[in-house]
Amino acid sequence: MMFDQIYNFLRYSESLSSSGMPTAEQLSEAPKHGVQVVINLAPHDVPNAIPNEGQLVNSMGIEYINIPINWGTPTKDGLDKFMDAMEEHKDKVIHVHCEANFRASAFIAMYRILGLGWTEDNAFEIMHKIWDEDAFxxxxxxxxGMVNQGSEKFLNIMLGLYNKRE
Structure with a gap:
């Protein structure tokens, strides 16, 4: 199976793509596509996670970065780490993935808005091809909260109240 056939694969540019969880076989295709950095936003214990993904990616000469983002409790700290990684590697070919490309596509959209000055409409257009944050x-x-640069304290209160409902 080809690299660009990974679940919910999205190509943003020649130097940026994202997807859901690849198989080890799919990930082994990354060098053929010029990928220089893989950023995994999924925790290591998610279903279908590749055992020792970091070692596999590094063995192909690709830099591996894992920033585990819990689906139920995304954080500003996680987004900040992602934005730092994107900025540090902005001149490289980057592939970002998680389980279903929801976290990855959302973080890329927020990076484009907050880090690159994109409009919300342009940044979220590609993400909305596979999911809509209104459903979550x-x-x-x-x-x-992140895009509107709202108070982090307010965001944490609202997330806390929402999570207590369940």
Whole structure:
């Protein structure tokens, strides 16, 4: 199976793509596509995670970065680490993945808005091809809070209240 056939694969540019969880076989295709950095936003214990993914990626001469983002509790700290990684490697070919490309596509959209000055419409257009944050209230609150540079304290209170409902 080809690299660009990974679940929910999105190509943003010649130097940026994202997807859901690849198989080891799919990930082994990354060098053929010029990938120089893989950023995994999924925790290592998610279903279908590749055992020793970091070692596999490094063995192909590709830099591996894992920033585990809990689906139910995304954080500003996680987004800040992601934005730092994107900025540090902005001149390289980057592939970002998670489980279903929801975290990855959302973080890329927020990076484009907050780090590169994109408009929300342009930044979220590609993400909305595969999912809509309105269906996931925790993510809607998180994205709105980060994009609108709302008070982090307010965001944490709202996320805390939402999570207590369940």
């Amino acid at each position: 209230p925790v993510w809607k609150l998180f994205i709105d």
